[in-house]
Amino acid sequence: MKALVYTGDQNVEMRDVDDAAVGNQDILVNVLRAGICGTDIGAIVHGRPKLEPGIVLGHEFVGRRLDSGRLVVGNPIIACRQCTMCSAGATHLCTNRKVLGVHRQGAFAERVSVPERNLVDAGDLSLTEAALIDPVATALHAWRLAPSSSTRVAVLGAGAIGLCTVAVLKAAGVEEIAITDIVPERLEFARTLGATSVVLPSGGVFDCVLDAVGSEQTRQQATALLRTGGTAVLIGLHAERLSVAAGPLIGGERTIRGAFAYTEAEFVEAIGIVRGMDTSWVRTIPFEYAADSLAAMVGGRYREREAKVHLQIGE
Structure with missing residues (x-):
């Protein structure tokens, strides 16, 4: 499948890669729309968070489950559910947390593997709205x-x-x-x-x-x-x-x-806020232009009036 991969030294490339490994509790999702986040840029430029070469980027996305075809958004924070913070309900502060696009393969790809418990029904949201949940x-x-x-x-x-x-x-x-x-x-x-x-x-x-x-x-x-x-x-x-x-x-x-990220409840609650929200400040580009656009952002050459760029990955 096509995926946008961090190759090291502040570089990204569009590559053909194997599907992400699907664990026993994971669901494969066909990615439709994914958002480029400031965290992606910061990780590439400053190494915060640190990226390993070969990682597929991307953590803001909406897609369809391969098993059911249902439209879903993915909470990219994968918590252990066993540490002190998880026990207190603060799964976003999990001491063993993994994040899609940082610690495991992300959503700048045609397909992404996500724990089923991290998938939330997108309901009647548009693709633009759904990709703004994060x-x-x-x-x-x-x-x-x-x-x-x-x-x-x-x-x-x-x-x-x-x-x-x-x-x-x-x-x-x-x-x-x-x-x-x-x-x-x-x-x-x-x-x-x-x-x-x-x-x-x-x-x-x-x-x-x-x-x-x-x-x-x-x-x-x-x-x-x-x-x-x-x-x-x-x-x-x-x-x-x-x-x-x-x-x-x-x-x-x-x-x-x-303030870091959000709780699982807040991720779901955001659906009600984003529904019907003005999204004219979002620009959507074809996935084939993703590498050049991200490289321009990393190099400080991307100056758009729109504050957000979405990648159109699937239909």
């Missing part, structure tokens, strides 16, 4: 880590995670949603999804700031925009280090929280 669930989890009383919220970055965060905040009834980005067209998409402002005020005024970029600068900005007692939730993984002024953080009892 970033929407990620945004939902980040919002769940914020104080429930937050009414003034800022989002840093109008990429896919930032736009999905706006949609989650809108669905949650947040009164004031401000967002910032360096691409003006993406801010217009954010307005469509529910942002009330694309200009951030100076000083600390927000109950919560969600950083969907993850650079050293945006992490500093996130804490600077907080009111006394506010909470910054860090989602983006761009920079390896965090460096913020300690005085305002301690003196103002501001909180910084990290």
Whole structure:
């Protein structure tokens, strides 16, 4: 089958590979649509997470089960269900977790093998909507880590995670949603999804700031925009280090929280949020162009108004 493979040294290639091994509890899925994620780019460029040459990339996808033909989305986080975190219901923090496209063959391929318990019915979702379940669930989890009383919220970055965060905040009834980005067209998409402002005020005024970029600068900005007692939730993984002024953080009892992925329940809950969501900010390209497009992203040469690229792999 055709698959997009990481070959080492920041390179990817379209190759003919064998079908992924199917375990006793696995189901083979014909992949229809798969999303390129910032995590894919970060893993290739920065080695976070570390990829072994030969791994098939991709963890955001929708497809049809080979055994039943049912349309399904796959939760890419494979948990052991035996460790302390799994026992507490936090399977996304499993100490033995494996992730599709990182630790085992992923979904940038014509077929992918997935544990049956990780497959969720996509119902009546469109392919574009279904392939957005992962970033929407990620945004939902980040919002769940914020104080429930937050009414003034800022989002840093109008990429896919930032736009999905706006949609989650809108669905949650947040009164004031401000967002910032360096691409003006993406801010217009954010307005469509529910942002009330694309200009951030100076000083600390927000109950919560969600950083969907993850650079050293945006992490500093996130804490600077907080009111006394506010909470910054860090989602983006761009920079390896965090460096913020300690005085305002301690003196103002501001909180910084990290947000990783989502719980299994949040993955399912995201289906209700994504249904009917505006997806005009998603660009779909044929699978045959995947290697060139991903290489352009890795090289910093990809500058599109659309914040998300989906690969059309099957029909």
